[in-house]
Amino acid sequence: MFDRLKIMDEKYREIQDKLISGSLSVKEMTGYLKESSQLEDAVTSYRIYLSKENEVKELKELLEIEDDVELIGVAKDEIKTLEHELEKIEEDLRILLLPKDPNDDKNVMIEIKGAAGGDEGNIFAGDLFRMYSKYAEANNWKVEILDASEGTSGGFTSIEFMVSGKKAYSFLKYESGTHRVQRVPETESQGRIHTSTSTVIVMPEAEEIDFELNWNDIRVDVFRASGAGGQHVNTTDSAVRLTHIPSGLVVASQLGKSQHENKETAFKILKTRLYDKMLKDQSDKEAQERNKLVGRGDRSEKVRTYNYPQNRVTDHRVGLTLNRLDAIIDGKLELIIEPLINYYQKLQLEGNKNENN
Numbered sequence: 001m002f003d004r005l006k007i008m009d010e011k012y013r014e015i016q017d018k019l020i021s022g023s024l025s026v027k028e029m030t031g032y033l034k035e036s037s038q039l040e041d042a043v044t045s046y047r048i049y050l051s052k053e054n055e056v057k058e059l060k061e062l063l064e065i066e067d068d069v070e071l072i073g074v075a076k077d078e079i080k081t082l083e084h085e086l087e088k089i090e091e092d093l094r095i096l097l098l099p100k101d102p103n104d105d106k107n108v109m110i111e112i113k114g115a116a117g118g119d120e121g122n123i124f125a126g127d128l129f130r131m132y133s134k135y136a137e138a139n140n141w142k143v144e145i146l147d148a149s150e151g152t153s154g155g156f157t158s159i160e161f162m163v164s165g166k167k168a169y170s171f172l173k174y175e176s177g178t179h180r181v182q183r184v185p186e187t188e189s190q191g192r193i194h195t196s197t198s199t200v201i202v203m204p205e206a207e208e209i210d211f212e213l214n215w216n217d218i219r220v221d222v223f224r225a226s227g228a229g230g231q232h233v234n235t236t237d238s239a240v241r242l243t244h245i246p247s248g249l250v251v252a253s254q255l256g257k258s259q260h261e262n263k264e265t266a267f268k269i270l271k272t273r274l275y276d277k278m279l280k281d282q283s284d285k286e287a288q289e290r291n292k293l294v295g296r297g298d299r300s301e302k303v304r305t306y307n308y309p310q311n312r313v314t315d316h317r318v319g320l321t322l323n324r325l326d327a328i329i330d331g332k333l334e335l336i337i338e339p340l341i342n343y344y345q346k347l348q349l350e351g352n353k354n355e356n357n
Contacts, residue, residue: 001097005046012036012043042096049089056082098348103204103279104170109272110202113158114151115178117196122151124181124306125198127329129159132172134331141165146265147253160269162205169204174317174340176202177303184309193309197302205268206275213271219243220263225254242266249273304336318343 015036018024024032059075059082066072112129114122136143141163148159163172180197225239239254240262251273253266305314306325313328313336314321320339322328328335 001093004097005042005093008039009043009046012039015039038100042093045089045093045096049086049093052082052086052089056086094349095345098345101170101173103173105167106169107162107164107205108169108172108202109146109160109162109205109269110172110175110200111158111160112156113199114155115197115199117181117194119151119153119155120181120185120194120196121198122157123153123155123185124179124196125157125159126151126155127181128179128198128200129156129161131329131331131333132161132163132175135333136163136165136168138331139165139168139171141168145255146269147251147255162268164205169202171337171341172202173204174202174337174344175200175303180302180305182305182307182309201276203272203276204279206271213244213267213274217245218267218270219245222259225262238262240266242270244270244274247274247277249277315340 015032019029019032019036056079059079062075063072066075110132112125114125117124133143142165144162144164146160146162148161149157151157178197178199180195182193182195184191185194219242221241221243222237223239223241224237238256238259239252240259241250241252242263243250249270251266251269253262253269256262256265303315303317305312305316306329307313308325310323311325312321312323313325315336318339320336322335324332324335
């Protein structure tokens with residue numbers, strides 16, 4: 001591990017020298033900045049490790065020549081503290097050197113749909129959208145609604161939105177699955193607790209370099225938009241439906257004010273969905289346990305339960321239960337996401353150890 005870190009450190013120094021040389025083209029600089037960013041965390045931790053390791057060495061050398069009892073005691077205590085810190089940094093370095101998901105730095109498209117429970121499932125879909133929006137806001141990420149169908153009693157039968165920001169996918173990729181809510185609906189006169197569900201799908205945004213989508217493979221249909229949206233709604237054929245002929249995948253967009261705007265949005269949705277399908281097909285074909293490692297498991301699985309009467313949230317994948325539902329639904333999703341990240345990193349570490357053995 002430390003041999004690899006040493007090479008990464010040398011590479012990082014070379015990149016920094018090139019970046020300050022002033023002789024790079026914009027394209028070269030962009031590439032080096034990206035490579036530098038990928039190395040930075042591991043190299044920084046490695047340098048801290050070396051510094052503390054050197055402190056331990058100097059303190060041990062001091063013990064060999066020092067005869068002051070009090071000073072010896074202080075030095076020994078400091079060595080214990082530093083050795084504990086070194087163990088922690090070494091564990092962090094092992095995680096930093098784990099194979100990276102190539103999509104971690106990407107923006108994400110999230111689709112939420114009301115499922116079981118009728119109106120209550122749709123209302124809960126709206127609650128989940130608000131939760132993710134609040135979490136995105138706390139992380140200085142941008143949220144852009146791509147398409148939405150409102151429920152008759154509130155919430156959404158379906159909503160698709162893009163979350164753009166630093167490492168958005170790396171944090172949100174574990175949210176795919178069926179989210180279950182247990183609470184008393186406002187329409188329930190007897191005060192009985194109902195169980196409803198909404199489904200969440202998280203997909204990395206497809207970029208130009210990921211794959212090529214040919215317009216010759218797409219059928220374009222236009223139709224009259226419906227619902228809230230302004231004067232253009234119900235007056236012009238501004239809504240757009242795209243059908244990917246080879247796969248049969250169909251997407252639509254009608255929130256934009258023009259046919260051109262809706263066509264661009266629908267194309268973005270279609271490309272992201274096809275990229276997500278391509279990743280899944282590739283995973284299945286190679287028989288890898290990618291789903292386990294990056295949290296893209298069976299989407300019909302109930303991954304989390306939100307129990308309102310007991311202010312409780314349970315994530316079933318990691319057996320985590322928190323009596324902080326009010327805070328989590330208000331956007332403090334890191335209370336669950338951080339344990340999930342730790343859990344899947346632990347799986348990767350165990351997998352690496354088994355391979356090495």
